[in-house]
Amino acid sequence: MIRIEGIKKSFDETEVLKGLSTEFEKGKTNLIIGRSGAGKTVLLKLLVGLLKPTSGSIWYGDTDFTKMDSREVRTLRMDVGMLFQGSALFDSMTTEENIRFPLDMFTNKTKKEKLDQVNYCLERVELDGANDKYPSEISGGMQKRVGIARAIVLDPKYLFCDEPNSGLDPKTALLIDELIQKLTYEKEITTVINTHDMNSVMGIGDNIALLHEGRLAWRGNKSEVLDSDNETLQNFIFASPFLQRLRDAALGKKQ
Amino acid sequence: MNFNFLHSFGKYLLLLKTAFSRPEKVSMYWKETVRQMHDIGIGSLVIVCIIALFIGAVTAIQFAFQLQDSFVPKFYIGYIVRDITIIELAPTITCLVLAGKVGSNMAAEIGGMRQKEHIDAMEIMGVNTAAFLIMPKMIASLIVIPLLVCAASIVSIVGGYIASVPQGWVTDAEYVQGVRYYFEPYYVSMMFAKAITFAFIITSVSCFQGYYVKRGSIELGVASTQAVVYSDILILLGDYFIALLFTV
Numbered sequence: 001m002i003r004i005e006g007i008k009k010s011f012d013e014t015e016v017l018k019g020l021s022t023e024f025e026k027g028k029t030n031l032i033i034g035r036s037g038a039g040k041t042v043l044l045k046l047l048v049g050l051l052k053p054t055s056g057s058i059w060y061g062d063t064d065f066t067k068m069d070s071r072e073v074r075t076l077r078m079d080v081g082m083l084f085q086g087s088a089l090f091d092s093m094t095t096e097e098n099i100r101f102p103l104d105m106f107t108n109k110t111k112k113e114k115l116d117q118v119n120y121c122l123e124r125v126e127l128d129g130a131n132d133k134y135p136s137e138i139s140g141g142m143q144k145r146v147g148i149a150r151a152i153v154l155d156p157k158y159l160f161c162d163e164p165n166s167g168l169d170p171k172t173a174l175l176i177d178e179l180i181q182k183l184t185y186e187k188e189i190t191t192v193i194n195t196h197d198m199n200s201v202m203g204i205g206d207n208i209a210l211l212h213e214g215r216l217a218w219r220g221n222k223s224e225v226l227d228s229d230n231e232t233l234q235n236f237i238f239a240s241p242f243l244q245r246l247r248d249a250a251l252g253k254k255q
Numbered sequence: 256m257n258f259n260f261l262h263s264f265g266k267y268l269l270l271l272k273t274a275f276s277r278p279e280k281v282s283m284y285w286k287e288t289v290r291q292m293h294d295i296g297i298g299s300l301v302i303v304c305i306i307a308l309f310i311g312a313v314t315a316i317q318f319a320f321q322l323q324d325s326f327v328p329k330f331y332i333g334y335i336v337r338d339i340t341i342i343e344l345a346p347t348i349t350c351l352v353l354a355g356k357v358g359s360n361m362a363a364e365i366g367g368m369r370q371k372e373h374i375d376a377m378e379i380m381g382v383n384t385a386a387f388l389i390m391p392k393m394i395a396s397l398i399v400i401p402l403l404v405c406a407a408s409i410v411s412i413v414g415g416y417i418a419s420v421p422q423g424w425v426t427d428a429e430y431v432q433g434v435r436y437y438f439e440p441y442y443v444s445m446m447f448a449k450a451i452t453f454a455f456i457i458t459s460v461s462c463f464q465g466y467y468v469k470r471g472s473i474e475l476g477v478a479s480t481q482a483v484v485y486s487d488i489l490i491l492l493g494d495y496f497i498a499l500l501f502t503v
């Protein structure tokens with residue numbers, strides 16, 4: 001479990017996060033939603049220590065992450081996998097080398113064992129056989145999946161995904177959501193996902209935190225979303241006039 | 256401005272400190288070191304040799320010209336070409352060239368990785384990126400650049416021979432006599448001291464520039480240019496101080 005308390009983050013003069021407190025549960029898919037520019041990526045980077053909070057604390061279990069020294073942070077990160085918004089695959093390495101990199105760096109497995117593990121991960125993301133392709137030779141969706149494979153190869157306890165399905169077609173997006181959810185449940189991972197995709201929210205939203213103007217505007221799960229009368233949440237979900245008309249029509253029929 | 260400089264210098268020292276911590280996996284670092292040795296060494300051998308050849312040749316011709324009609328014995332051409340390349344030209348010119356070739360390349364490589372979030376991705380895996388990205392480059396240049404400098408000084412002396420002997424400025428025997436005349440091994444130590452210092456300057460400055468690059472391709476260009484400019488200035492300063500240290 002990860003708990004954050006009173007997290008604030010400013011860049012120069014602008015305060016992006018203005019005091020956030022929430023929890024991310026183990027074995028659940030925890031979603032952070034919010035409009036573009038709300039600070040989702042910033043929050044995720046704070047959680048993994050790529051940025052330092054201006055104030056506040058981040059608890060991994062019972063230890064305060066913000067007070068760890070760099071060695072402890074590195075030890076903790078052995079248990080962390082992360083999918084970046086832009087995948088961040090090493091572009092001079094093949095798919096296989098990308099996924100194998102953490103194994104090469106941190107394990108003493110034989111070549112064969114490593115290859116087996118890489119192939120297993122590739123199978124999980126339904127990319128078997130793409131071993132020798134370079135990131136520039138595969139599509140954006142495939143890159144995301146390779147990113148996931150690389151993030152899970154060391155069996156992380158914590159998985160962070162920054163917009164895992166942005167820019168993908170609905171079918172592939174669904175596939176990636178399902179994949180992340182399956183992994184989370186199977187291995188009891190504490191998963192934190194940034195998204196602004198409503199399909200993901202309704203599909204895998206075990207815990208949902210809505211970020212708005214640097215604060216937590218709403219917390220709940222997917223079954224509570226539609227019944228909530230939180231205005232910010234409603235505005236976020238039914239952003240377009242088309243969706244608003246659908247909602248009004250549905251409500252009208254109900255009444 | 257001054258405060259800014261101190262801030263950067265402190266950051267530079269801290270980065271170097273992190274860069275020399277214990278490797279996570281020696282075999283990965285070693286593989287990277289070998290790759291870097293190949294890139295720096297083989298990749299720069301031709302340009303270094305061409306430059307050295309011409310420097311030796313020009314030095315020989317200039318001195319031959321100066322010595323015309325003088326009472327200084329002809330074999331001094333070989334003697335002077337040898338000493339001036341070993342003491343000054345081979346290490347300094349070679350490293351100024353390498354700062355442009357190897358240094359800018361290192362800054363661009365690391366800076367690109369920073370901008371494309373590769374460094375962040377490695378950090379998340381638990382890799383000490385400062386060490387993994389800098390240490391292999393440092394070890395590789397500390398080994399390979401002195402060898403390149405050594406090669407450069409040999410080629411320079413050969414260059415001097417090619418430029419002067421066939422022209423009839425000196426005879427083959429005189430040139431060889433000059434090259435062997437009053438040989439001071441101490442100068443070779445000086446050459447290696449310079450080469451090692453300059454190699455350290457090139458690598459650390461360039462990696463620092465790349466590692467802390469900001470967003471954007473303009474900044475990447477700036478970082479890679481600054482890597483060369485700062486390395487060059489520091490090399491010349493270092494050259495001056497080593498000269499003082501070893502001779503006074």
Ligand SMILES: Nc1ncnc2c1ncn2[C@@H]1O[C@H](COP(=O)(O)OP(=O)(O)OP(=O)(O)O)[C@@H](O)[C@H]1O
Binds near residue numbers: 011034036041042
């Ligand atoms: N390194 C930085 N320096 C200055 N400001 C930053 C930096 N990173 C983010 N910001 C600011 O923080 C705010 C939140 O950015 P962030 O990337 O977290 O948004 P996001 O919620 O992830 O949006 P998106 O859905 O488009 O990815 C933005 O207004 C941005 O300008």
Ligand SMILES: [Mg+2]
Binds near residue numbers: 040041042085162163
């Ligand atoms: Mg984002």
